[in-house]
Amino acid sequence: MKTLKCDVCDVTAEGETFEGWMKALMPHYMEAHSEMMKSSSHSETDKEKWMIENRVRFDAA
Numbered sequence: 001m002k003t004l005k006c007d008v009c010d011v012t013a014e015g016e017t018f019e020g021w022m023k024a025l026m027p028h029y030m031e032a033h034s035e036m037m038k039s040s041s042h043s044e045t046d047k048e049k050w051m052i053e054n055r056v057r058f059d060a061a
Contacts (some may be wrong), residue, residue, distance in 0.1 A: 002061045007054055008033050018058045 003014045004021060011028050015021025030037060 004061050018055050
């Protein structure tokens with residue numbers, strides 16, 4: 001089980017896998033960072049970049 005901080009703030013989430021960590025982080029993201037989730041300025045490329053960067057963080061933990 002890995003514990004990582006949110007990429008935006010200090011809240012942590014746990015997961016056995018990257019996908020599990022993302023699922024655990026999602027409720028926090030939807031509540032605390034909803035403006036980022038709803039922003040139409042985020043392209044598919046931005047989403048892919050987020051996934052890559054955060055998978056690297058998860059794998060390194």
